[in-house]
Amino acid sequence: MWFLTGFFALFFYLAVIIFVAGVGFKIYQYIRTPAPLKIPTMPAPLTRTGVGVRLFSEVVLFKSLFRANKWIWLFGWIFHFALLLVLLRHLRYFIDPVWWWVALIQPFGKYAAFAMILGLVGLLVRRITVERIRYISNPSDYLMLALLLIIGISGAMMTFVAHTDIMQFKAFVRGMMTFSWQPIPTDPALLLHLAAVFLLMIVFPYSKLLHAPGIFFSPSRNQVDNPREKRHLAPWAAEMEKAERSSDS
Amino acid sequence: MAKAKIEVPELKEYSVMPVLQPGVMKGVGPYVSAAEFQEPLGFPGELVDNWEEKAVDKLGDLLNRYRGLRVFLDSCVRCGACTDKCHYLLGTSDPKNMPVARQDLLRQVYRRYYTLPGKFFGKMGWEWGKKLIGAREMDKEVLDDWYNYFHQCSQCRRCSVFCPYGIDTAEISMAARNIMDTVGKGQKYCNQIIGKVFKIGNNLGLPEPALLDTLEGLEEDIEDETGVKVELPLDRKDVDILLITPSADFFAEPHVDGLMGYAKVFHEAGVSWTISSYASEGANFGMFIGSYENMREISLRIRKAAIDLNVKRIVFGECGHAWRVAYSFLNTLAGPFDFLDPNYPVPQHICEFTYNLLQEDKLKFDKSRNDDMVLTFHDSCNVARATRMGDMPGGQFMIPREVIKAACNHYYDMEDETIHDQTFCCGGGGGLLTDDLMDIRVKGALPRMQSLKNVVEDHQVTHLAAICAICKSQFTKVLPYYGFKMDQIVSVHQLVSNALILTGQDED
Numbered sequence: 001m002w003f004l005t006g007f008f009a010l011f012f013y014l015a016v017i018i019f020v021a022g023v024g025f026k027i028y029q030y031i032r033t034p035a036p037l038k039i040p041t042m043p044a045p046l047t048r049t050g051v052g053v054r055l056f057s058e059v060v061l062f063k064s065l066f067r068a069n070k071w072i073w074l075f076g077w078i079f080h081f082a083l084l085l086v087l088l089r090h091l092r093y094f095i096d097p098v099w100w101w102v103a104l105i106q107p108f109g110k111y112a113a114f115a116m117i118l119g120l121v122g123l124l125v126r127r128i129t130v131e132r133i134r135y136i137s138n139p140s141d142y143l144m145l146a147l148l149l150i151i152g153i154s155g156a157m158m159t160f161v162a163h164t165d166i167m168q169f170k171a172f173v174r175g176m177m178t179f180s181w182q183p184i185p186t187d188p189a190l191l192l193h194l195a196a197v198f199l200l201m202i203v204f205p206y207s208k209l210l211h212a213p214g215i216f217f218s219p220s221r222n223q224v225d226n227p228r229e230k231r232h233l234a235p236w237a238a239e240m241e242k243a244e245r246s247s248d249s
Numbered sequence: 250m251a252k253a254k255i256e257v258p259e260l261k262e263y264s265v266m267p268v269l270q271p272g273v274m275k276g277v278g279p280y281v282s283a284a285e286f287q288e289p290l291g292f293p294g295e296l297v298d299n300w301e302e303k304a305v306d307k308l309g310d311l312l313n314r315y316r317g318l319r320v321f322l323d324s325c326v327r328c329g330a331c332t333d334k335c336h337y338l339l340g341t342s343d344p345k346n347m348p349v350a351r352q353d354l355l356r357q358v359y360r361r362y363y364t365l366p367g368k369f370f371g372k373m374g375w376e377w378g379k380k381l382i383g384a385r386e387m388d389k390e391v392l393d394d395w396y397n398y399f400h401q402c403s404q405c406r407r408c409s410v411f412c413p414y415g416i417d418t419a420e421i422s423m424a425a426r427n428i429m430d431t432v433g434k435g436q437k438y439c440n441q442i443i444g445k446v447f448k449i450g451n452n453l454g455l456p457e458p459a460l461l462d463t464l465e466g467l468e469e470d471i472e473d474e475t476g477v478k479v480e481l482p483l484d485r486k487d488v489d490i491l492l493i494t495p496s497a498d499f500f501a502e503p504h505v506d507g508l509m510g511y512a513k514v515f516h517e518a519g520v521s522w523t524i525s526s527y528a529s530e531g532a533n534f535g536m537f538i539g540s541y542e543n544m545r546e547i548s549l550r551i552r553k554a555a556i557d558l559n560v561k562r563i564v565f566g567e568c569g570h571a572w573r574v575a576y577s578f579l580n581t582l583a584g585p586f587d588f589l590d591p592n593y594p595v596p597q598h599i600c601e602f603t604y605n606l607l608q609e610d611k612l613k614f615d616k617s618r619n620d621d622m623v624l625t626f627h628d629s630c631n632v633a634r635a636t637r638m639g640d641m642p643g644g645q646f647m648i649p650r651e652v653i654k655a656a657c658n659h660y661y662d663m664e665d666e667t668i669h670d671q672t673f674c675c676g677g678g679g680g681l682l683t684d685d686l687m688d689i690r691v692k693g694a695l696p697r698m699q700s701l702k703n704v705v706e707d708h709q710v711t712h713l714a715a716i717c718a719i720c721k722s723q724f725t726k727v728l729p730y731y732g733f734k735m736d737q738i739v740s741v742h743q744l745v746s747n748a749l750i751l752t753g754q755d756e757d
């Protein structure tokens with residue numbers, strides 16, 4: 001019991017540290033690296049507000065994906081938004097007292113688990129059955145889906161089949177946050193659920209999950225179309241010009 | 250290398266996803282550049298000794314300089330949305346022509362050398378680990394695949410339109426070609442051409458006297474046809490406009506008819522203008538090889554010409570990637586252009602110029618002179634997906650069509666999914682317009698030929714109009730493979746030239 005509690009508490013800290021530091025570093029890297037040329041996919045917005053609208057339509061509605069392929073869009077969108085609901089619902093394990101809107105989404109969040117599983121199964125079936133997607137899939141692509149399915153199914157099991165002692169679990173979570181450890185409930189579904197979530201957090205900064213921060217930094221989607229009006233110059237290109245000028249004179 | 254016999258794919262009603270045939274387009278790629286074409290561009294003459302290491306280092310250098318490359322290599326989730334969007338995949342069935350598979354050729358090396366798990370598995374020599382995360386050592390096999398398949402990408406950006414993260418395979422191809430150049434494995438076609446621009450001023454290596462001769466010949470042609478003296482000046486100082494146009498406009502068909510069109514439009518507008526022999530090239534192949542430095546070098550010639558000739562404005566002729574480098578990059582590479590007239594955008598496209606005159610009702614047309622043609626318009630990929638015209642998004646689709654419609658009575662668009670930003674490449678862009686790549690060029694034209702066939706059948710379309718020198722040359726070559734005639738491709742300003750009534754022209 002104490003062994004399990006200690007193990008999962010340390011696993012949790014490790015996952016959080018790797019996730020935060022890893023993703024933080026990637027974002028720092030993206031911010032630091034310039035995009036030397038204007039390469040928005042046209043037609044592109046002419047203002048920053050327009051870019052905001054474009055990014056919104058990509059992040060929230062998956063607009064490009066919708067134009068590309070309705071099936072991938074459908075399963076992908078269902079999965080992501082179910083996941084969002086489920087994540088928000090989970091806030092209740094971290095905060096006390098529970099915010100009113102978190103309480104409000106609780107019933108939807110519970111059933112969103114099924115939508116999430118449906119989306120994942122749809123994506124997995126396509127990955128296996130559509131020849132061209134099967135061709136481009138790496139082992140890690142299947143593992144990622146498997147991991148998410150394990151998370152979804154074990155989570156739904158706890159909500160709908162074999163209930164876990166939620167109060168004790170919440171005490172464990174709050175204990176980890178305040179560094180005063182409380183015993184973890186030991187149902188296998190819960191332990192599996194947690195282990196898979198932590199694993200996902202650990203691989204996040206080193207895998208394709210980087211698409212989540214990536215989309216905001218993609219120059220083909222986040223640049224304003226104004227190259228004639230405003231000179232766009234990367235710092236390294238400016239250096240190059242300066243070096244040239246001083247060697248000319 | 251070009252196969253003796255090219256198997257032309259069959260035209261169907263729609264583009265359908267073919268059954269994959271792994272490896273059908275495997276080959277040695279286009280002719281490799283010799284030392285004499287490499288060195289003027291600052292690249293080693295042949296594959297350097299420790300090229301594996303050099304290639305990995307160059308990738309690292311590019312990752313630090315291009316955020317797009319880094320984000321694109323990190324973000325692909327292999328969702329498959331782009332897999333059926335590339336004309337080369339549709340025309341060849343080779344799975345490595347799926348945009349994501351093409352990217353993966355570079356991504357595998359990125360994952361091996363520039364991600365933590367890749368470095369770890371690499372150091373431990375754990376093959377299963379590399380396989381798991383899709384990482385690969387930089388070796389000869391990888392280099393050969395790069396050389397082959399990154400020269401089966403026309404950098405058309407169609408995949409980028411559909412990718413949920415905007416991942417642009419064109420950027421990946423450019424980076425890969427840049428890396429290959431850096432280790433000494435360049436493509437002959439592109440690099441030889443860039444060398445000619447540095448030496449002589451244009452892709453064709455036309456020296457000034459030949460240029461002068463050609464332009465005088467065109468003046469005579471126009472006078473014979475219309476009875477009006479329309480000038481095509483070379484290196485004239487203190488004029489309003491410097492015209493930068495692809496050198497194919499000086500001699501190739503149907504390009505040259507477009508050039509006569511620009512001259513007539515300038516004449517009717519009453520502006521003075523000139524061509525520069527020093528910057529007698531609109532095309533900029535520096536983009537195709539992903540070399541900022543070479544692209545800039547070529548662009549700076551335009552700046553110098555504008556200063557030396559003391560012009561007020563710069564206008565570009567019909568060329569797709571030239572307009573991309575002009576519209577999107579010129580200000581970056583060779584700006585600022587504060588010495589030009591601030592009342593006009595720098596640069597302007599000839600279609601914008603003509604369109605503005607149309608708005609002001611300054612041009613008179615006899616549309617019936619184009620009545621022997623029923624037209625459709627091919628949106629060139631670089632214009633459509635990498636630039637704009639006019640002052641609203643999508644002007645690049647509207648303005649050329651309005652110009653065509655002003656000059657012609659019969660116009661029909663191809664299907665919606667194959668025009669505007671979803672347009673299919675002609676199959677010859679991105680540095681592929683060379684005879685040693687004829688096979689991929691013919692196959693890559695398939696989707697465009699399909700939609701052309703549909704408008705030919707539904708609306709009796711007879712001609713395809715374009716505003717890109719590469720598209721025009723490519724179609725001239727590939728149309729016959731699909732049962733069309735080579736002269737069914739026309740320049741947009743050729744239509745303008747046909748229908749424009751010059752002031753003082755003898756009525757026939």
Ligand code: SF4
Binds near residue numbers: 331332414
């Ligand atoms: S559409 Fe984008 S994310 Fe999806 S497989 Fe293609 S490149 Fe990757």
Ligand code: SF4
Binds near residue numbers: 348418
């Ligand atoms: S840029 Fe064009 S040619 Fe290259 S992979 Fe994408 S769709 Fe294919």
